[in-house]
Amino acid sequence: MSVQADIKWIHEELDKVNDPLFIEAIKNMLKYNKKVSSQRISIEEYNKELDTSIAQIKSGEIFTHEQMRERIKKWGEQ
Template sequence: MAKALDHEMYNYFMQLNDAEKKSVIQMLKTFVKGKESSVRISIEQYNQELQEAEAEYERGEFATHEEFVKQIRKW
């Protein structure tokens, strides 16, 4: 059954243009990442990630809403 499903998915994927393929790949990455993130983390790790994110923000390592919208429109 899995091989038939893989074959069907491949056939549909090959009918897409490059932009559509990129979109599907991004969606699949999101699904896989969602599975990985379902593992609970410790409060210490959570706080560490928050500190790292705050440090990135303070260094100016972020995209504004306007920049993000421009990036999306390029897809």
């Protein structure tokens, strides 16, 4: 399959997704890919990401390793 065909397939599949956590995971992967391909982030951006992560942990927006393993397994079944 060509890259363009893969991209088309990904677009089509994303249009079907209704799980906000899965969408967030995709967004994070795309953001990470963009950062990896560019220069290092600033210390301010790094600290902002840490603050966001800490806030998510404090508000209970977390999954255990086992919970994520089960979620990932379900993604593969779809």
